[in-house]
Amino acid sequence: MSTISAKALRRSMQNFLPSLAPVRFVAEDGTPEKPPPGYRAPDDALLREAYRRMVLGRRFDTQASALTKQGRLAVYPSSRGQEACQIAAALVLREDDWLFPTYRDSVALVARGVDPVEVLTLLRGDWHCGYDPMAIRVAPQCTPLATQVVHAVGMAEAMRRKGEEGVAMALIGDGGTSEGDFHEALNFAAVFASPVVFFVQNNKYAISVPLARQSAAPTLAYKGVGYGVRSEQVDGNDPVAVLSVLTVAVEHARAGRGPFLVEAHTYRMDAHTNADDATRYRDAAEVERWRAADPLDRLETYLRARAVLTDDDIEADRSDAESLAADLRARMNIAHEGDPLELFDHVFAEPTPQLREQRALLAAEFTAQED
Known part of the structure; x- marks a missing residue:
């Protein structure tokens, strides 16, 4: 290989490599940090809306967990601690875009506008997903790992061939990146420049299997490089950073420049599901370390310092969240007569x-x- 071609190869690789450290705008204590070049902070109005939806999403998540204990749901996989990822995924998409969620992405569906009761229909034990995917452009929540990633690529490629401007976003857990479907989806999307964003929420465990036992890659974001997919890693508990990076990723895909892989470093605060005992594979000290990086607290501190969020705003958001929870309880407690x-x-x-x-x-x- 000539020297010139080697340099060209290195320049080409730089277009795909993620940042050396996860992109971050806000530190764990809520103070600003300087992000790497190429990313801009969302405007204050969007951040204010993100905070509101995160408050609603966390209360929904808590209420859904309680409904499981009351026997109203067969199972519920909590996403507590991952609200920055869930809400940002919904906020960066347009109405003509598609979202392909996993079973843990209920909060993203609520933020996308799906009726909370319809979101929980599948988890209640019905044979259908509870909502019309075509009407709201949200695919049914997927339990088998990574199969929704192939579906997302298929939808993205279909929109591209029809001349539409829509983008598909596939939500994936870290465990899903070990599945064959994930790699096939990346390869196909890269070859055909399909407008799809692969959004990996790396919450550090595939049920009880820690990340170190899943992959030897420096980060999961590097898994896109070998397929020619532009990749990035972001602090998944920094809502400002997640919104910024996902906005870039969606714009990249929509502009016809092909797929984009984003890995968000986050953490699942609760057990895998109500049927799991997380104390068997992780200790309390680890959970407490991540509790200090809570995305909701971080954004609240940041917005208060910028005078974007007041005590009255916070009280209003919490009141709306309680109303959402009360309505959800009332409608979920109606006896469901299934055949x-x-x-x-x-x-x-x-x-x-x-x-x-x-x-x-x-x-x-x-x-x-x-x-």
């Missing part, structure tokens, strides 16, 4: 003989119980 036979209605357009047989067996069991 178990609906399980078989939407598997295939034309039921197979096996499905008809299984449906008949279940119907016969119900009839026998009534007799």
Whole structure:
């Protein structure tokens, strides 16, 4: 290889490499920091709205966890501590963009405008996701790891080929980056310059498996480099930084410059789900260290110092959050009358003989119980 081509290769690689340290605008104590070149702080109005939605999102998350303990939900994966990521993902998208969430991204759906009760429909045990994906451009929450990433790339590529300006954003956990679907999606998106943003919320654990046992990469953001995908890492508990970086990523994709991978360093404060005991694989000291980096407290301190947020604003936001929680409780406590036979209605357009047989067996069991 000639010297010239080697230099050209290095320059090309710089276009894909993430920053050496996660992008940050606000320190853990709420004081400003100088970000790297290429990023600008969102305007105060957007940050004020982000704070409001983070307050609503945290109260929704707490209420959903309580509903699980009351038997109103089958399961609930909390995203407490990840609100900066959840809210920013919703705020940077336009109405004609698509969001492809995981099972842990309920707060992002609420911020996107999905009815909170509809968000929890799937987690309550229904056979459908609770909302119309086509109407709001939010795909059903995905439980299998990384399968939604392939769907997001497919939607992004479809919009590109149709001449639309929409962008697809795929939300992914750190565990999902170890799946084959994740790598296939990056490769396809890079080759065809599909307008998709891969947003990895690295909360340090894939259930109980720590990040060090998942990947030997310097950071997960480096996984995009080998596919020719521009990549960045960001402090996922700094709402200002997450909004800034995701805005750049979405603009990059929308401008036809191909996919963008963002890794947010954040932390799951609660257990994996209500069925998990997180004390078996992480200690209290680790949780307390991350509690000091709480994204909601950090943004509140930052906005107060800028005179963007007042005591009255905070009280109003908390009051709205309590109203949201009360409405959610009231509607979720209405008895849900489901028909178990609906399980078989939407598997295939034309039921197979096996499905008809299984449906008949279940119907016969119900009839026998009534007799």
